[in-house]
Amino acid sequence: MLETPTGKGPLDENFPVGSFLLHKSIRPHVAAFYNLARATDDIADNGALLPEEKLERLDQFEKALHGEIINDPALQKSYAVAVSCAETGVPVRHSIDLIKAFKQDAEKNLYDDWDDLIRYCNLSAAPVGRFLLDLHGEDQSKYPPSDALCNVLQVLNHLQDLRNDYRLLNRVYLPANWMVEQGVTGRDLDADMASAGVRAVIDRCLDECEELMVDARRLTSDLTNRRLRMEAAVILRLADRLIHLLRNKDPLARRVNLSKFDFIRCSVRGVTSGFARF
Secondary structure, three states: OOOOOOOOOHHHOOOOOOOOOOOOOOHHHHHHHHHHHHHHHHHHOOOOOOHHHHHHHHHHHHHHHHOOOOOOHHHHHHHHHHHHHHHHOOOOHHHHHHHHHHHHHHHOOEEOOHHHHHHHHHHHOHHHHHHHHHHOOOOHHHHHHHHHHHHHHHHHHHHHOHHHHHHHHOOEEEEHHHHHHOOOOHHHHOOOOOOHHHHHHHHHHHHHHHHHHHHHOOHHHHOOOHHHHHHHHHHHHHHHHHHHHHHHOOOOOOOOOOOHHHHHHHHHHHHHHHHHOO
C-alpha cells in the first residue's frame, strides 16, 4: 500500500471541489484529478514517513502517469487520471506538477521570500485551475488570472494552518526574509497567539494576496463557460471573505474557518454574478 490516507475529502476543503455548478459530465474527471492530488498530498504530509520514503512513493505515482509503471493496483489513481486525460485531451502535466510540489514538501520546509513561495504555489495550486480551464476548453490566455486565484487560495490555506504545519511537519510557509525583518522564527508559530512580528508577516502576505486578487477577478468576465464562470465567482467571494477573516482573527489562537453562512452568502452572490457575467 503506497497511500497513507488521512480520511480528508472534498467536503473538508475550504473551497468547492467539482461542485454541482459544474456539468455532470465534467465531475468524474474532476474527481479523478482530485483523488490523485489528495492521495499524493497525504503522502507528503505524513509525519511518520522519512523524506526518502515519501519521494519513493510519489515517484511511483508520477511514473504511472508517464506510463512507466503499468498494472500496479496501488497506482489506480494515477491510471484513472491518465485515462481521463486521454479521453478529454487535458495534459497530464497538471497532475505531474502537483506531484512535483509534494516532492518539494518532502524535502523543503522554508521559503526564502515571497517569490520563492509563489514558485511553490505555481506547482502546488496553479495546476488545479489550469486543469479546470483545459477541461472546459478555455483558452490558455486565461491561465494568469486563474494562477493568481489558485495561488491566493494556497497562501490563505497556509496562513490558516501556520501552527499545525510547524508543529506537525516542521514547515513554515511564510517568506523567511520577512520573518527575519520582524525578528520572527519558526518557534514563534508554536504559540497560542501571534506575536506582533508574526502578525506583521501575516498581514504582509494578505497584502500580496489582495494584489493577486485584482488579477484573479478578471475570471468573472474572461471565462466563456458559464458554469465554470459561476464556480470561479463563488470562489473569488470566498477568498475575499477569508482574507477579511484572517485580517481580523488570529490563526495561531484558533484556526480561522469560513462559516456555513459564508458559504451560502458567497455562493448566492457568486452564482448570480457569474451567471450574469458581471
